[in-house]
Amino acid sequence: MKIIIIGLGLIGGSIAKTLSSSKDYEIFAFDSDQNSIRNALDNQSIQGSLHSLDDLGNSKYEDSLVIISTPPGVTADILRSLNFLFNTSVTITDTTSTKTSLNKILQEFNFPENFLFSHPVAGSHLSGEKNSATDLFNRKSTILSYHGSAASQHVDRVTSLWDALGSKVTILDADLHDQIFAYSSHLPHVAAYALLNTLKGLEQDKLSDFSGGGLGEFLRLVSSSPEMWADIFTMNEKNIAIAIDDLIKSLDLLKDKIGKDPNSLQTFLGELKDFKESNY
Amino acid sequence: MKIIIIGLGLIGGSIAKTLSSSKDYEIFAFDSDQNSIRNALDNQSIQGSLHSLDDLGNSKYEDSLVIISTPPGVTADILRSLNFLFNTSVTITDTTSTKTSLNKILQEFNFPENFLFSHPVAGSHLSGEKNSATDLFNRKSTILSYHGSAASQHVDRVTSLWDALGSKVTILDADLHDQIFAYSSHLPHVAAYALLNTLKGLEQDKLSDFSGGGLGEFLRLVSSSPEMWADIFTMNEKNIAIAIDDLIKSLDLLKDKIGKDPNSLQTFLGELKDFKESNY
Numbered sequence: 323m324k325i326i327i328i329g330l331g332l333i334g335g336s337i338a339k340t341l342s343s344s345k346d347y348e349i350f351a352f353d354s355d356q357n358s359i360r361n362a363l364d365n366q367s368i369q370g371s372l373h374s375l376d377d378l379g380n381s382k383y384e385d386s387l388v389i390i391s392t393p394p395g396v397t398a399d400i401l402r403s404l405n406f407l408f409n410t411s412v413t414i415t416d417t418t419s420t421k422t423s424l425n426k427i428l429q430e431f432n433f434p435e436n437f438l439f440s441h442p443v444a445g446s447h448l449s450g451e452k453n454s455a456t457d458l459f460n461r462k463s464t465i466l467s468y469h470g471s472a473a474s475q476h477v478d479r480v481t482s483l484w485d486a487l488g489s490k491v492t493i494l495d496a497d498l499h500d501q502i503f504a505y506s507s508h509l510p511h512v513a514a515y516a517l518l519n520t521l522k523g524l525e526q527d528k529l530s531d532f533s534g535g536g537l538g539e540f541l542r543l544v545s546s547s548p549e550m551w552a553d554i555f556t557m558n559e560k561n562i563a564i565a566i567d568d569l570i571k572s573l574d575l576l577k578d579k580i581g582k583d584p585n586s587l588q589t590f591l592g593e594l595k596d597f598k599e600s601n602y
Numbered sequence: 603m604k605i606i607i608i609g610l611g612l613i614g615g616s617i618a619k620t621l622s623s624s625k626d627y628e629i630f631a632f633d634s635d636q637n638s639i640r641n642a643l644d645n646q647s648i649q650g651s652l653h654s655l656d657d658l659g660n661s662k663y664e665d666s667l668v669i670i671s672t673p674p675g676v677t678a679d680i681l682r683s684l685n686f687l688f689n690t691s692v693t694i695t696d697t698t699s700t701k702t703s704l705n706k707i708l709q710e711f712n713f714p715e716n717f718l719f720s721h722p723v724a725g726s727h728l729s730g731e732k733n734s735a736t737d738l739f740n741r742k743s744t745i746l747s748y749h750g751s752a753a754s755q756h757v758d759r760v761t762s763l764w765d766a767l768g769s770k771v772t773i774l775d776a777d778l779h780d781q782i783f784a785y786s787s788h789l790p791h792v793a794a795y796a797l798l799n800t801l802k803g804l805e806q807d808k809l810s811d812f813s814g815g816g817l818g819e820f821l822r823l824v825s826s827s828p829e830m831w832a833d834i835f836t837m838n839e840k841n842i843a844i845a846i847d848d849l850i851k852s853l854d855l856l857k858d859k860i861g862k863d864p865n866s867l868q869t870f871l872g873e874l875k876d877f878k879e880s881n882y
Contacts, residue, residue, distance in 0.1 A: 395864065443811065443812060443813070443814045444814060445814055462814075463811045463812065465812070490811075492811065502806060502809060502812050503812055505800065505801060505804060505809060506801075506809035506810075506812040506813040506817055507812065507813050507814055507816055507817065509797065509800070510797060510813075510816045510817050510820045511816060512853065512856055513793050513797060513820070513853070514820075515852075515856060515871060515874055516849055516852035516853045516855075516856050517789065517790060517793060517849060517852070518874045518877065518878055519852040519855065519856070519874060520785065520789070520845070520848045520849050520851075520852045521785060521786075522874065522877050523848065523852075524785060526782060528881045528882075529782060529785060529786035529881075529882075530786075530881065530882045531723065531743045531770075531772065532723060532743065532745070532782050532783055532786040532787065533723070533786040533787050533790070534723045534724060534725055534742075534787055536787060536790045536791060536794075536823050537786055537787065537790050537882070538882065539819045539820070539822060539823070540790045540793070540794075540819070540820060540823070541878050541882050542819060543816050543819070543820070544871075544874055544875050544878050545875065545878070545879075548868050548869075548871035548872040548874075548875055549868055551871055552864050552865075552867040552868035552871055553864065555860045555867060556860065556864045556867065559860050559861055562857075562860060563857055563860065563861070565800070566853050566854075566856070566857045567857075568800045568803065569796055569797060569800050569853065570850050570853055570854070571800075572795075572796035572797070572799040572800045572803075573792065573793070573796045573846050573849065573850055573853075574846075574850070575796075575799065576792055576795060576796050576799070576846070577842075577843055577846045577847075580792075580835045580836065580839050580842060580843065581839055581843070584675065584832050584833065584836045585832075587832040587835060587836065588828050588829055588832035589828075591795060591824075591828035591831055591832055592828035594795055594798045594799060594802065594824060594828075595824055595825065595828055597798065597802050598798055598821050598824050598825070599825075601808045601809075601810065602808075602809075602810045602817070602818065602821050
């Protein structure tokens with residue numbers, strides 16, 4: 323099967339690198355950054371590159387699988403520009419971590435039967451093709467979201483892709499996906515940025531000698547790409563705003579409990595620890 | 603030199619274990635948990651144990667160094683009960699991570715010249731003598747805080763202790779210590795507990811498949827002892843309340859920015875990342 327990767331960054335590059343060891347796939351890529359393309363050609367993780375997305379209309383790419391793995395903010399434009407492929411034999415998926423705003427574009431096109439959302443829950447604070455790796459998706463979750471209109475051959479093709487990459491596939495409604503990730507992934511990042519903003523406001527600007535490790539683990543979340551996180555926060559704005567309000571309520575609750583009975587505070591913290599140990 | 607460790611947990615046990623390899627120290631311990639005492643005797647990390655803190659009045663312990671390394675909430679009581687040693691040839695220090703409330707006790711006793719605060723910025727989410735280790739303090743910071751009344755031989759003795767444990771010693775005013783740690787250490791823990799409380803309130807109670815690692819790093823902070831954290835939060839209540847309010851302001855600021863221009867959001871996140879990389 324032919325695979326066309328649009329956006330050869332950490333995710334796209336890792337898909338190419340992992341699948342290139344199998345004879346089952348012929349892999350092509352499109353990226354405006356020619357260094358990434360050249361690097362992937364040199365490593366033989368791709369067999370060729372596209373000059374333009376219009377090339378995908380060529381009969382050579384019939385029945386292929388197109389993966390959009392660009393930064394989230396660009397994905398909407400790419401998706402829209404690929405509308406000439408909607409309801410053809412080509413299968414299209416993405417790798418974006420927010421779905422609601424992309425889903426609106428699909429709705430404009432009456433939910434093409436050959437598009438499915440993919441969200442590989444894998445990544446690194448490092449980005450770019452040069453940091454891609456063959457084990458990025460192995461034993462990690464990938465969430466698929468698709469409309470009832472999705473045709474089974476396209477569902478099977480995308481499912482097989484993530485199986486081949488070693489990923490554990492879960493299916494989730496697109497809206498529920500964004501609600502869940504607002505809490506499980508976006509909110510921890512918001513909290514880390516907010517904590518850093520708080521520290522930045524202090525007179526003492528270097529507190530790492532005074533943190534005992536906990537601070538470092540927290541702040542590592544801020545090492546990821548600001549472009550990617552600005553896109554994710556913007557695309558999932560409504561759910562994240564609700565999650566931030568919930569977090570503020572919990573902070574106020576803790577502040578209140580800290581001022582009261584130490585024993586009931588200890589019980590409260592102990593219950594949270596128990597909850598963590600049963601669920602995380 | 604004789605060292606007497608009151609409270610043979612992770613910190614006290616690690617002090618004993620590290621110093622026991624040197625001929626310069628004779629190490630005794632007091633702990634209500636006889637298993638910890640027996641374990642440390644078996645490992646030869648201590649040479650003997652005390653039956654009661656009153657034993658410290660014995661001339662045998664003249665010129666010794668007493669280290670209180672009990673849970674923070676117990677330290678205040680121990681400190682008060684050791685008042686018969688104040689202004690003697692015995693040196694006394696602690697290992698607690700909040701100082702203001704203990705400082706009030708010292709004030710009642712007109713700041714004895716033989717007491718200094720120590721805060722080894724080292725730890726683990728594991729606790730107890732059984733998890734103690736010889737490398738716990740190596741290359742870690744230890745903060746000393748002491749009143750102007752502290753006599754130089756006691757300052758030297760405590761400084762030498764942390765030097766021998768491989769720690770990097772910094773001196774900080776007790777009140778400033780608590781203000782700084784409210785942000786650098788206590789606030790990240792408050793945020794982790796608050797995030798967990800937020801997740802606990804959701805219908806979906808297991809989000810670990812949907813987090814990509816960031817959540818796990820965050821929540822690891824909640825693995826520490828609830829007893830210790832309830833004590834720390836309570837003892838540093840006022841500073842932590844201010845820090846929580848600051849964090850809430852930063853969360854509100856971020857929420858506001860997420861609803862506005864994506865480019866300025868990206869710039870804001872990029873500046874925070876730059877600040878982190880220069881300072882942490």
